[in-house]
Amino acid sequence: MAEIIRNYFTPRWRSDDIACACGWRGDSRAMAMELHEEVTDYACPACECTLLIVSHPSIDQVRQAAAEGNLEAGQQLSIIEEALAAYGKPSS
Ligand SMILES: [Zn+2]
Numbered sequence: 310m311a312e313i314i315r316n317y318f319t320p321r322w323r324s325d326d327i328a329c330a331c332g333w334r335g336d337s338r339a340m341a342m343e344l345h346e347e348v349t350d351y352a353c354p355a356c357e358c359t360l361l362i363v364s365h366p367s368i369d370q371v372r373q374a375a376a377e378g379n380l381e382a383g384q385q386l387s388i389i390e391e392a393l394a395a396y397g398k399p400s401s
Pocket residue numbers: 329330331332333353354355356357358
């Protein structure tokens with residue numbers, strides 16, 4: 310059963326251990342990552358069962374997390390704002 314992370318900036322999801330039904334356990338860095346348009350899936354490296362589904366952050370979530378002092382969000386926000394300045398508004 311996959312755990313769903315609705316806010317990318319939820320603390321600790323990257324480093325929390327998740328136990329798979331097959332007996333494997335570990336954190337997201339040891340899992341097989343697959344990028345999709347809206348989410349990133351993390352699968353068990355032993356049995357390929359999806360363990361974690363992480364929603365990509367919306368720009369509002371990035372702004373809010375950056376305002377709360379999240380360093381990664383702050384970096385993403387400056388990248389996003391540079392891109393916005395160069396290419397205009399995002400389609401979403
Ligand atoms: Zn497994």
